[in-house]
Amino acid sequence: MAQQKSIGTRLHLAVLCMVVSCQAIGLNDLLERAAQRSDKLHSLSTSLMSDLDSHFPPLGRMLMPRPSMCHTSSLQTPNDKQQTLRVTENELLSLIRSLLQAWSSPLFQLSSEAPNLPHPAASAIHSKLRELQDHTQSLGDGLDILVSKMGPSSQLISALPFNGGDVGQDKTSRLVNFNFLMSCFRRDSHKIDSFLKVLRCRAAKIRPEAC
Amino acid sequence: MWEKVLVNLMPLLLLPFPICTGVSPPGQPVHLYCRSPEKETFTCRWEPGSDGGLPTTYILYYQREDSDETFECPDYQSAGDHSCFFDRTHTSIWVTYNITIVASNSLGRTRSDPLEVDVMNIVYPNAPENLTASVEFLPSEDSPYLLMTWEPPHGLDVHSGWTTPTYQLRIKQEKQNEWEEYVSGKQTQFAIYSLPPEALFMVQVQCRIDHGLWSEWSPMVYAEVPNYTRSDKSDWIVVGVSLSFIVLVGTCILSVKRKYIKHCVLPPVPGPKIKGFDGQLLKNGRPEDILNAVFQQGFPPTVSCKDQLEYLVVFDSKESMMNSPTESHRPTSTETTSMLDPPYFYADLQSIQNLSAQQQIDASENPIAKHINNIKIQVNSQNNRDEELHMDRTAVNMFCTSTAIGYVDVSNVTEEELNENQLNYSKVSGVDTNNVLLLQREIVQPKSPPFREKGNLEEFTSQRSCYLDKTGPIPGGVNTGLKDNGYVDTMPM
Numbered sequence: 148m149a150q151q152k153s154i155g156t157r158l159h160l161a162v163l164c165m166v167v168s169c170q171a172i173g174l175n176d177l178l179e180r181a182a183q184r185s186d187k188l189h190s191l192s193t194s195l196m197s198d199l200d201s202h203f204p205p206l207g208r209m210l211m212p213r214p215s216m217c218h219t220s221s222l223q224t225p226n227d228k229q230q231t232l233r234v235t236e237n238e239l240l241s242l243i244r245s246l247l248q249a250w251s252s253p254l255f256q257l258s259s260e261a262p263n264l265p266h267p268a269a270s271a272i273h274s275k276l277r278e279l280q281d282h283t284q285s286l287g288d289g290l291d292i293l294v295s296k297m298g299p300s301s302q303l304i305s306a307l308p309f310n311g312g313d314v315g316q317d318k319t320s321r322l323v324n325f326n327f328l329m330s331c332f333r334r335d336s337h338k339i340d341s342f343l344k345v346l347r348c349r350a351a352k353i354r355p356e357a358c
Numbered sequence: 359m360w361e362k363v364l365v366n367l368m369p370l371l372l373l374p375f376p377i378c379t380g381v382s383p384p385g386q387p388v389h390l391y392c393r394s395p396e397k398e399t400f401t402c403r404w405e406p407g408s409d410g411g412l413p414t415t416y417i418l419y420y421q422r423e424d425s426d427e428t429f430e431c432p433d434y435q436s437a438g439d440h441s442c443f444f445d446r447t448h449t450s451i452w453v454t455y456n457i458t459i460v461a462s463n464s465l466g467r468t469r470s471d472p473l474e475v476d477v478m479n480i481v482y483p484n485a486p487e488n489l490t491a492s493v494e495f496l497p498s499e500d501s502p503y504l505l506m507t508w509e510p511p512h513g514l515d516v517h518s519g520w521t522t523p524t525y526q527l528r529i530k531q532e533k534q535n536e537w538e539e540y541v542s543g544k545q546t547q548f549a550i551y552s553l554p555p556e557a558l559f560m561v562q563v564q565c566r567i568d569h570g571l572w573s574e575w576s577p578m579v580y581a582e583v584p585n586y587t588r589s590d591k592s593d594w595i596v597v598g599v600s601l602s603f604i605v606l607v608g609t610c611i612l613s614v615k616r617k618y619i620k621h622c623v624l625p626p627v628p629g630p631k632i633k634g635f636d637g638q639l640l641k642n643g644r645p646e647d648i649l650n651a652v653f654q655q656g657f658p659p660t661v662s663c664k665d666q667l668e669y670l671v672v673f674d675s676k677e678s679m680m681n682s683p684t685e686s687h688r689p690t691s692t693e694t695t696s697m698l699d700p701p702y703f704y705a706d707l708q709s710i711q712n713l714s715a716q717q718q719i720d721a722s723e724n725p726i727a728k729h730i731n732n733i734k735i736q737v738n739s740q741n742n743r744d745e746e747l748h749m750d751r752t753a754v755n756m757f758c759t760s761t762a763i764g765y766v767d768v769s770n771v772t773e774e775e776l777n778e779n780q781l782n783y784s785k786v787s788g789v790d791t792n793n794v795l796l797l798q799r800e801i802v803q804p805k806s807p808p809f810r811e812k813g814n815l816e817e818f819t820s821q822r823s824c825y826l827d828k829t830g831p832i833p834g835g836v837n838t839g840l841k842d843n844g845y846v847d848t849m850p851m
């Protein structure tokens with residue numbers, strides 16, 4: 148009798164393990180892809196910033212707004228490793244998706260300004276921005292699929308309104324504003340990338356070679 | 359006198375800067391760099407200015423973007439002289455630090471320029487460690503490969519995913535001048551195959567985190583490839599076998615399809631096919647016989663053109679026909695059956711109808727139509743609309759069975775227009791199978807001689823019949839003369 152019971156419980160455990168591992172592998176794959184996409188996104192924003200910096204007036208650095216003026220700075224995010232490792236997956240995903248959402252319309256505005264930017268590499272910048280938009284979009288879509296597999300608490304998104312940004316009329320202020328927005332985006336893309344890589348490793352308990 | 363000297367010397371003595379002792383306030387310190395090796399701590403270093411000959415202390419002040427307080431460096435020792443080490447509790451990422459160094463001695467203080475730093479931008483890892491390169495042999499083959507392994511730099515937290523280093527190798531043979539670079543991604547091992555025998559390889563590896571700065575190259579590691587004989591034989595055997603197989607298959611295909619290939623490559627030349635022409639006759643016969651044979655059928659062929667009419671112009675009434683100034687040939691007689699005035703022949707509808715009735719013309723056989731190339735229908739728009747419509751359709755219908763007709767002209771002419779030389783032509787846009795001719799909607803001025811145009815019209819596959827498009831430039835709207843299937847009644851009821 149006891150033996151039958153133990154066989155039964157073992158069977159149940161085995162089935163449960165399989166189900167869990169099947170689901171975990173699905174999530175693993177999704178997180179892996181998301182992390183690769185965010186890595187590419189951060190790489191693009193880094194190269195865009197270096198293109199912009201190559202021809203930046205020294206006066207512009209003085210005029211640059213403080214990073215605390217970024218429209219996403221009101222979102223409370225972890226600021227070091229200890230804090231990040233303490234945050235739950237759902238909350239991390241919520242932060243990531245809020246940041247991504249907050250950038251869809253500013254990127255659109257940047258993309259429309261890029262062809263008229265008084266910068267020698269304006270066309271390269273424009274094409275990189277379009278690529279950036281595509282990657283942001285596809286990452287957002289992938290994360291939507293990911294959170295649908297997780298609980299409802301991961302689906303909360305904080306709204307971070309973008310007030311349009313006053314571009315300014317003269318060459319220098321347009322360039323400075325563009326640069327400032329891109330630096331805000333680069334910081335946020337690094338946050339997204341770091342958080343996703345932490346999530347990827349956290350989910351990879353079954354496949355440690357993923358980390 | 360001594361007072362005078364003292365008075366003169368007093369200003370010199372009271373001068374703020376020394377003349378003889380050589381001490382001064384400190385020179386301005388200069389930032390060198392700030393670096394974070396693992397995204398958890400960072401270190402800033404500076405270059406001191408001159409110390410002015412006095413003991414000078416350096417104090418680092420910093421402000422964070424998220425607060426207004428000014429802090430002092432937490433640790434001046436751990437990283438050595440002229441450095442400040444920020445440990446985990448004092449380091450935040452994605453926060454801008456504003457750092458200033460103040461050098462002070464008893465004579466004064468000097469501030470450095472401020473430096474803005476975000477840990478995200480200063481990630482500079484140490485070089486990867488424990489690089490090993492060894493020559494291994496695959497168990498099944500004799501050819502060796504170069505296997506390189508290494509470890510991430512110490513202190514990096516890879517397991518939690520906080521840092522994900524990516525690696526890059528460079529390899530060179532001792533006798534080569536240039537390095538070959540290979541990207542290894544996240545892997546901590548790499549292999550290179552097909553090594554030349556008796557070569558000495560030099561290997562180095564570096565890493566970076568999150569598309570930041572590349573680390574220094576690791577120390578060089580050497581690996582020697584022993585002398586071995588390359589077994590190229592197996593390669594040649596594989597090549598030979600596959601080639602012979604291909605040749606065999608090709609030969610089979612060719613032999614099976616030789617007729618088809620012969621047809622493709624050497625197409626048969628059509629022989630001469632002149633009717634009544636006999637090649638043998640040409641060779642052997644006499645000239646008279648040849649000529650007779652060839653010209654038997656009355657060569658060259660002649661076609662009687664006399665009966666062909668260029669235009670049949672149909673008027674709706676005799677009066678308008680008389681009044682028409684458009685053509686130079688005015689009909690002089692009322693005898694409408696005359697067909698001897700090419701290229702234009704004028705008729706009015708009634709006469710045509712009478713003629714048709716007389717000759718009991720079937721819609722499919724119209725001897726008149728056979729001789730007519732084009733029809734021009736001139737409608738006096740002042741008449742009753744219904745009548746006009748019937749007249750058009752009747753006229754057209756009667757002549758449309760002719761295969762020779764390419765041009766049906768319907769002109770809607772008013773009294774005024776009769777005096778103008780306006781030619782409005784409707785182009786034929788399509789032909790249906792039974793008694794229907796499709797006319798184009800627009801009225802087009804003819805620019806070319808009125809021959810059959812294919813252009814963008816539909817194909818004239820069957821010229822046996824035609825119908826009037828009810829949206830064409832025919833005056834009047836849909837009439838009861840129209841049957842359900844779109845065909846036009848021959849006679850108005």
